[in-house]
Amino acid sequence: MNKIRNIKGTKDLLPDTTFIWQELEEKIHHFNQQFGYKEIRTPAFEESDLFKRSVGSETDIVNKEMYSWIDQGGNNLTLKPELTAPVTRAYIQHELGKSNPINKLYYIDALFRRERPQKGRQRQFHQFGVEVFGSKFPEQDAEIIIMAFTFLQSLGLDDISLEINTIGSKSIRGAYITILQDLLNKYRQDFSAIDKQRLDKNPLRLFDSKDLKCREIVNETAPTIYDYISKEDRLHFDNVCSILNDSGIQYTHNQKLVRGLDYYTRTTFEIKSSSLGSQDALCGGGRYDELVEQLGGTSTPAVGFAAGIERIIMTLENQIQRSHKSIDIFMILISSDALSPGMNLANNIRNKCNLSVITETLRRSMRSQMREANRLNANYSIIIGEDEIKSNTAIIKNMQNGEQINMDMDKIINYFIKG
């Protein structure tokens, strides 16, 4: 019989790495609470239409990467490939805007995209992010950009860089794309097959083509979107920049920064790490002022970002030292008569002293149990064998200095309370 394996592009997090996740998740909760953001959790799957209408039916995510299926009731469902759309859906559905003019939300969640796995890319992966509904003002853009950047900095990541851009409103972007296509069509024969596809489907991507010649043509002949956006858009962007300037955070205005999802308007940004390889974006986000209305809510400005947890952990990996977590007490039980008294004692210590206690369940030799206590880095071991049962005592051994004392059972709790 062949063994069943995990699905391609998914990962088991084994006990020797989960502590990293736990620590990072705690930091994310703490950090967001410091900014007054509240956690939101949405279901693992949604109606497929939600993503078609928000992310964009022409995007790769929707076209070829979604895990979709028809369920037994005939509904077309999809495992969420991103989180802005579900959170926006929840915001609209529960009328969060009615009870509060501004909603500052954050999440930590698993996402699913059927892509070919590679470094920094999986089919199930995790993101944390924030979404803010209600403020159209540049200080809100700046707040979340500062949040994203300072959080990553606080983790000790040094090789990170922040790029920001503005892409105007959706209608302006549409007009700009048409201009771009008309202009660049003249050079079509000079483009590679991939870039020809881009020209038709997503000409903004031509700005960061891997093909040097293509990049050269585009850079020399094409105007950037900054030349086309409205006065208001430009003012908004300038205000975001000036707040960032005052905050002291280093950034670059990358006029070619493009985001792949349809719903973005005005501000977009990305944080990259140079230590990641080809998939170097740790965090991406921007403003999406038109999405709420587009999904059937009353027009509400919004802005948010998402950061890849696996990618963050990867960049962290060099500096993580496998902290050998210690336990407080290992309970060595030698005779079968010792099992019940030992387990009861262990429970008492857990409850009354708030210590971690592991009890032997393998009936190993004393020597093996001692080794186990040592391997687990126990501060103390408590030994109960036949002699101790007879005299209603236990041996308490300090594993650091090897000293041990014989103690009456009913005094042990007190001993550990005093600590």
Place this chain on the structure above:
RNA sequence: GUGACUGUAGCUCAGUUGGUUAGAGCACCUGUCUGUGGCACAGGGGGUCGUGGGUUCGAUGCCCAUCAGUCACCCCA
């Protein structure tokens, strides 16, 4: 979806110009130590050399296919 590279013990990897019982280090188990860890020493378990086919007297090694992994493209966190 396309391309390149890689698959030998739980992990990291040697190895055979095709030759009979396939190795090391770490980890694990036991003993030296009859109820006491770390150190040391001695021993032990664990592999149909990814899977299937072909060539050959003989394949872990060569050929083909297949699966899996890794990295890159596309795209994205």
